[in-house]
Amino acid sequence: MKVLVLGSGVIGVTTAYFLHKDGHDVTVIDRQSSAGQETSFANGGQISASQAMSWASPETPQLMLKWLGRNDAPLLYRMRLDPKLWVWSLRFLANCNPKNFTLNTAKNLRLALYSRTLLPEIRQNTGIEYDFLNKGIIQVCREEKDFQAYAKQACVLKDLGCENKILTAKQIFEIEPAFSASPDKIIGGIYTPDDESGDAQKFTAGLAEYLFNLGVNFRYNETVEKINIKNNxxxxxxxxxxxxxxxxxxxxxxxxxxxxxxxxxxxxxxxPAKGYSVTVPTTGYNAAPTVSITDADHKIVFSRLGERLRIAGTVEFTGYNTDINHERVRSILNIAEHIFPAAGDYSRAEFWTGLRPLTPDGAPIIGKTRYENLYLNTGHGSLGWTMCAGSGKIISDLINNRSSSINVSDIGLNRF
Ligand SMILES: Cc1cc2nc3c(=O)[nH]c(=O)nc-3n(C[C@H](O)[C@H](O)[C@H](O)COP(=O)(O)OP(=O)(O)OC[C@H]3O[C@@H](n4cnc5c(N)ncnc54)[C@H](O)[C@@H]3O)c2cc1C
Structure with a gap:
């Protein structure tokens, strides 16, 4: 079958991989000059089932109020004259209750775990290199109250199938010695040993090149303007x-x-939920972490990508604007330099911004539409790199009329 994938980000290219593997004649179209140039370009690098928690949590409305008006806050929400944003915000708030949070987190986790089992297959089949590390992810805490809350959450994730361990500060220093040189006091954390990290852009570009060599057609520098329909x-x-x-x-x-x-x-x-990243060269420095880190207090993540340290975070609801707000990106840089002062050359940091495609319940939209041959694989928010392999496989299974290996009944468009 002739299949057209719109978008050559990590989601589109991984979908193309599974479709090609199933024998389809695949074409990918993207407005950029190569694959992985937009949201998949410089993200946090985490393959993190441990971060499957929906952003629509019972605590989020309170945090939004606390941070309102602070330009350096982890979450910046600017009221605009945009009815779509208002409707979306009301739907988001309607999900911020314990019941929906648990349901939404469970579906994210199901997809993240499934995806994590499929990534090794892609690595082995293609041989692509993307600064992959399978050293797990540590979520660190500095306040007792946060530690208790995250430990409780970790138990819920563990019950749902995400293996993790609650660690003392001493145990964290043993897993990631870079913390012992840090002036910042950590009291404990959660370690998810099976989580991974890697460069999503390198993965996407490498996979696209692999597929191109096998005959997949990539049409770059081409903008899709309209989808045409006839007889449903x-x-x-x-x-x-x-x-x-x-x-x-x-x-x-x-x-x-x-x-x-x-x-x-x-x-x-x-x-679009805008976020920032900072990438710092680490060549010549020996105090950069190698285990990927989620910093619960500062709401940023660290991933070691070869000779670079990537630090990413913050959320900003400012529409499709992709200008870099230097105050916000500097605040990420300052926190990183404070925690790991000798990790790299901070004066040569590269700044980047990307738009996370966020749904009101924090889960992606994967599945059929009312048009029988039009499918959606989008809305992965802060977890697109984590979920790419599972999402692509689900679409390929759907197109081939195979049932999926996981329950997909609650991630389609019909839930809205
Ligand atoms: C700061 C930040 C940190 C993040 N950290 C992580 C992380 O640690 N782990 C994780 O799992 N996820 C993370 N994410 C989320 C992850 O990056 C995204 O979910 C993922 O990249 C989405 O992939 P995508 O393929 O859907 O989108 P994209 O990569 O944006 O791909 C969409 C493509 O569509 C193309 N396009 C759009 N419109 C048109 C058109 N009309 N015609 C032709 N082409 C078009 C674009 O050029 C683009 O290439 C982070 C995101 C941000 C912003």
Whole structure:
């Protein structure tokens, strides 16, 4: 079957991998000049089932109020004259209760764990290199209250199948010696040994090159302008260059998915949630962590990517604006330099921003639409790298009329 994947981010390219493996004639279209140039470009690098918790948590509304108006706050919400944002926000708040939080976290975790089991297969089959590390992820805490709360959450994740251990500060120093040189006092944390880290952009670009060599068609520098329909089926897309026909289409356009779907009468609740990362060269420095870290207090993550340390975090609801707010990105840099002063050359830090495609319940939208050959694989929010392999496999199973290895009944569009 001729299948068209819209978007060459980590989600689109991983979907193309599974479709090609199933024998389809796959074409990927992207407006950028190569794969993985937008949200998948410089993310936190974590393959983190441990971070499957939905952002719509019972604590989030309180935190939003606490941080309101602070330009360096981890979460910046600016009220704008945008009815779509208001409706999305109300839906998000409606999910901030214990029952929905648990349900949403459980579905994220199911997909994250499934995805983690599929990534080794891609690594082995393709031989691509992406600064992969399988040293786990440590979530560190400095306040007793936070430690108790995260330990409780870790038990819930463990009951749902995500193996983890509660650690003392001494045990953390043994796993990640870089902390012993840090002036910052850690009181304990949670260690998820099976989580991984790696460079999502390198993975995406490497996988795209591997697929290209096997005959997958990548059409870069081409913007999709319209999806065409006839008799309840999609037939083609109109790009800025030409009409491209297809037997099936998968939309993996992240935050831009709603724009192309709206004219088809498909309204998907995705808002761009802007985040920042800082990448610091570590060559010549020997005090950078190698185990990936989630810093619960500062709401940032650290991942060692070869000779670089990536630090990422913050959330900003400022529409599709991708300008770098230097105050916010500096605040990430300052925290990193304070925690690991000798980790790298902070004066040569590279700054980046990307738009996480966030749904109101924090879970992606994967599955069929009302058009029988149009599929969605989008809305992965802060977990797209973590969930890419599972998401791609689910789509390929759907197109091949195979049932999926995990329950997918609650991650489709019909839940909204
Ligand atoms: C600061 C930050 C830190 C993060 N950290 C992590 C992490 O540690 N772990 C994790 O799992 N996830 C993380 N994420 C989330 C993760 O990066 C995203 O979920 C993931 O990259 C989404 O992938 P995607 O393929 O859907 O989107 P993208 O990579 O954005 O791909 C979408 C593609 O669609 C193309 N496109 C859009 N519109 C059109 C059009 N009209 N025509 C043609 N092409 C078009 C774009 O060019 C783009 O290449 C982070 C995100 C941010 C911002």
């Amino acid at each position: 089926r999609v037939t083609s897309v109109q790009t800025n260059k030409e009409l491209v026909n297809s037997d099936a289409i998968i939309v993996s356009l992240a935050s831009y998915s709603p724009i192309l779907l709206k004219p088809l009468g498909i309204n998907i609740p995705i808002q």
